[in-house]
Each structure stands twice: as C-alpha cells, then as structure tokens.
Amino acid sequence: MVKAKVFILEKHFDGYPKETDFRLIEEELRPIRNGEFLAEAVYLSVDPYMRAYEPSLPLGEPFIGSQVAKVIESKHPKFPVGCYLIGQFGWRTHTISNGEILGIVGRGKAPQPVVKQALSLPLSVSLGAAGMVGNSAYFGFLELCKPKSGETVVVSGAAGGVGSLVGQIAKIKGCKVIGIAGSDDKGAWLVNELGFDYFINYKTDNVDEKLREYAPEGIDCYFDNVGGAVSSSVILQMNKYGRVSVCGAISGYNEQVRAKSIFKSVISKQLVMEGFLVLRWLDRWNEGIIQNVKWINEGKLKYREQVTEGFENMAVAFVDMLKGKNIGKSVVKV
Structure with missing residues (x-):
C-alpha cells in the first residue's frame, strides 16, 4: 500500500504565510482502478499565484500547485508507466488520477505529458521556462x-x-x-x-x-x-x-x-x-514551450532555478519565494 505525504491548509494566512499554517499528514492510498494511474512527484512548483488564491481556498484540503510527476503504476492507456507529466495535483507526493483535474488552477485541464522538446532539459524546467x-x-x-x-x-x-x-x-x-x-x-x-x-x-x-x-x-x-x-x-x-x-x-x-x-x-x-x-492561451500551449526551448537551445534564453531539497520544506520554499529570496524559478525536489 502506497502512503502519500500531503500538506493540508490548516489556517488562512495573516500577512506572510507561516509553516504553522500548513499541516503535513500521511494518507494511505487505495489500489488504482481501471482508467486510473498512480503518479509520484519528482519536482513541485511554488509560485506567487498561490498566495493570491489562498483566501478563497477551503481549510482542511491539500494546498494547490503543479508538479512534475512520474507514472509508477497505470491502468490508463494514455499514461503508461515511466512517463512524466505535469499535473495540478497540489502539495502531495503521490496522486491517483483518472486524467481529469478539477483543481483551482487549471480547472478542467487534464494532466499533460511533458512536451517532447522539453525532455532535452532537466525535468524541473517543465515547471519554469519550459512550462x-x-x-x-x-x-x-x-x-x-x-x-x-x-x-x-x-x-x-x-x-x-x-x-x-x-x-x-x-x-x-x-x-x-x-x-x-x-x-x-x-x-x-x-x-x-x-x-x-x-x-x-x-x-x-x-x-x-x-x-x-x-x-x-x-x-x-x-x-x-x-x-x-x-x-x-x-x-x-x-x-x-x-x-x-x-x-x-x-x-x-x-x-x-x-x-x-x-x-x-x-x-x-x-x-x-x-x-x-x-490559461487564456491553452489552445496554443505547446507553441510557447517549443519556442522557449528553441531559444534555450540556441543560447538566446537563459534560466535559473532555486531548488529546495525535500518535500517537507515546501512551506519554507514558498515563504522564501514570496520574500524575494529566490533568483529565477523556485522549485522543490522531492
């Protein structure tokens, strides 16, 4: 049985978020069913929009956010074992999905495999310059x-x-x-x-x-x-x-x-x-990623990442980003 670590929104923020505004729990996941897959987080994103959305989020629920995840078990033909995808799964290490997302950000948007052109770059960049x-x-x-x-x-x-x-x-x-x-x-x-x-x-x-x-x-x-x-x-x-x-x-x-x-x-x-x-340009999504990757490969576009190690440090990375301690894109490596 797989256990997922999940950050729950415990309190609404008063000023800058605090680590005590979140609660880290373990959640035992059921076996996947036909038409589902199990994804394991590799990198998670922390972004300013999360602070803007927070007042409207319900307490007691996983905090929002996107991640690069690897499919480790699958009964879904479009998401085979071993593929990497971008999912709005929130702050959690493991997720069971049927390929449909009803999250706050990207409402109704299904998980997407990492764009082929971006696979020449580190996976984390699919949350940044190639995402x-x-x-x-x-x-x-x-x-x-x-x-x-x-x-x-x-x-x-x-x-x-x-x-x-x-x-x-x-x-x-x-x-x-x-x-x-x-x-x-x-x-x-x-x-x-x-x-x-x-x-x-x-x-x-x-x-x-x-x-x-x-x-x-x-x-x-x-x-x-x-x-x-x-x-x-x-x-x-x-x-x-x-x-x-x-x-x-x-x-x-x-x-x-x-x-x-x-x-x-x-x-x-x-x-x-x-x-x-x-998401206004969702119908042209891959256009932007392909062009940005092309510019990166040509040396015209450079990126930098602020990588925090450890899922347990999600809140720390989030607050540091809001306080401007990062240079470039902030991500957490599980």
Missing part, C-alpha cells in the same frame, strides 16, 4: 505588449521566473530593457548574464530618478509582476499609447502598499493596460 512560467512570459509579453524593435521595456520582479524570461524575450525582439528587482546580486545577474541594459534596485535606488535616467524618452512597454508603488512609478513615466501587461501584484499579496495614483496617466496617455491568466 507555465515560460508561457506566462511568452504570451503575456508578446501578445499584450506587442513590442517593437527599438522600444523601451521595463520589467518588475525581473529576477523571478517570469520576469527574467520576459526581459530576455524583449532583447530578442530588439528592445532596450530595464529590470527592477530587490538586490544588487539580482541586478548583476540580469545585466551581466541575461543581457538587460539597466537594473534598478527598488530597495536602495530612487526608482523615479533612475527611470528618468535610463529611459529619458519614456517607457513603451511595462510587464508588471509586483503592482504597488514600483508600478505607479513606471506607469507615470510611460509614453503615449504605451502597453502594460499585468501578470501579478506580489507587493500587495502579504501587506498593504501605498502607491501614487496612476489613473490620470493611464487616461491622458491613452495607455492599454491588461491583466491576464496564462
């Missing part, structure tokens, strides 16, 4: 910002999994790129390794002054991962008909953030500002 994170950057930036060569692009949360990819895609498209993040180490990575043109440390720099210095002719595109005061500073310096893609607002997920009003600038400059959920 949902990569598609958030690819579609969220290209489809909403519609960048043109020579334009100036600003990316907040630039050293995270999504932001670091957006800035590199902007460079591929011939743009000038300014990254905003919270440490000089992150800035050195963005500029020296990823090819960003400029970096602003929002904790130590005057963001308004640095934006005027690095973008004297204004900002054309803004990819927003943080919201709050940083985003207000960027939007107030955007050019007429600028485009804003809103991927997240992590600065406000755990605490109240006071920001300058942006609406006069949005109206007077006739900005296009649009939020998105990446």
Whole structure:
C-alpha cells in the first residue's frame, strides 16, 4: 500500500504565510482502478499565484500547485508507466488520477505529458521556462505588449521566473530593457548574464530618478509582476499609447502598499493596460514551450532555478519565494 505525504491548509494566512499554517499528514492510498494511474512527484512548483488564491481556498484540503510527476503504476492507456507529466495535483507526493483535474488552477485541464522538446532539459524546467512560467512570459509579453524593435521595456520582479524570461524575450525582439528587482546580486545577474541594459534596485535606488535616467524618452512597454508603488512609478513615466501587461501584484499579496495614483496617466496617455491568466492561451500551449526551448537551445534564453531539497520544506520554499529570496524559478525536489 502506497502512503502519500500531503500538506493540508490548516489556517488562512495573516500577512506572510507561516509553516504553522500548513499541516503535513500521511494518507494511505487505495489500489488504482481501471482508467486510473498512480503518479509520484519528482519536482513541485511554488509560485506567487498561490498566495493570491489562498483566501478563497477551503481549510482542511491539500494546498494547490503543479508538479512534475512520474507514472509508477497505470491502468490508463494514455499514461503508461515511466512517463512524466505535469499535473495540478497540489502539495502531495503521490496522486491517483483518472486524467481529469478539477483543481483551482487549471480547472478542467487534464494532466499533460511533458512536451517532447522539453525532455532535452532537466525535468524541473517543465515547471519554469519550459512550462507555465515560460508561457506566462511568452504570451503575456508578446501578445499584450506587442513590442517593437527599438522600444523601451521595463520589467518588475525581473529576477523571478517570469520576469527574467520576459526581459530576455524583449532583447530578442530588439528592445532596450530595464529590470527592477530587490538586490544588487539580482541586478548583476540580469545585466551581466541575461543581457538587460539597466537594473534598478527598488530597495536602495530612487526608482523615479533612475527611470528618468535610463529611459529619458519614456517607457513603451511595462510587464508588471509586483503592482504597488514600483508600478505607479513606471506607469507615470510611460509614453503615449504605451502597453502594460499585468501578470501579478506580489507587493500587495502579504501587506498593504501605498502607491501614487496612476489613473490620470493611464487616461491622458491613452495607455492599454491588461491583466491576464496564462490559461487564456491553452489552445496554443505547446507553441510557447517549443519556442522557449528553441531559444534555450540556441543560447538566446537563459534560466535559473532555486531548488529546495525535500518535500517537507515546501512551506519554507514558498515563504522564501514570496520574500524575494529566490533568483529565477523556485522549485522543490522531492
């Protein structure tokens, strides 16, 4: 009999999540039936969206999230033993599935085998640059910002999994790129390794002054991962008909953030500002993954992972990511 380790949401978060908000249990799984398979987690993802969804989640249930899992037993013809898949199985080590998912994220979306092109990369990358994170950057930036060569692009949360990819895609498209993040180490990575043109440390720099210095002719595109005061500073310096893609607002997920009003600038400059959920492009899902993998193999797109060892450290990895301790995509290796 297989026993699964599962993290249960014990308490709703008050500010930043705490380890005591979760309870680790063991769950004895029944034998699989015809049309089912048993998957074992290999890597699990921790992402900012989990914090945004948490207030609406029921207590006493497994916490949400995606994972790369290996099928270790199967009575399902589409999921043979030995195949790897991406599943919205939540924070658990083993899952029995019939191939249909009714989770909060990806509602109604069945588990998908790891895209063939991504198998040339470490499996964990299917949770990052060759997965949902990569598609958030690819579609969220290209489809909403519609960048043109020579334009100036600003990316907040630039050293995270999504932001670091957006800035590199902007460079591929011939743009000038300014990254905003919270440490000089992150800035050195963005500029020296990823090819960003400029970096602003929002904790130590005057963001308004640095934006005027690095973008004297204004900002054309803004990819927003943080919201709050940083985003207000960027939007107030955007050019007429600028485009804003809103991927997240992590600065406000755990605490109240006071920001300058942006609406006069949005109206007077006739900005296009649009939020998105990446599942909008579910019918083109493999397109983004295949292109990102191609760019990785060509050396045009680089990724970095913050790997935490041990399933029991899921909550630690989650909180560290929300506090900005990660560089690149955060994953947990079981």
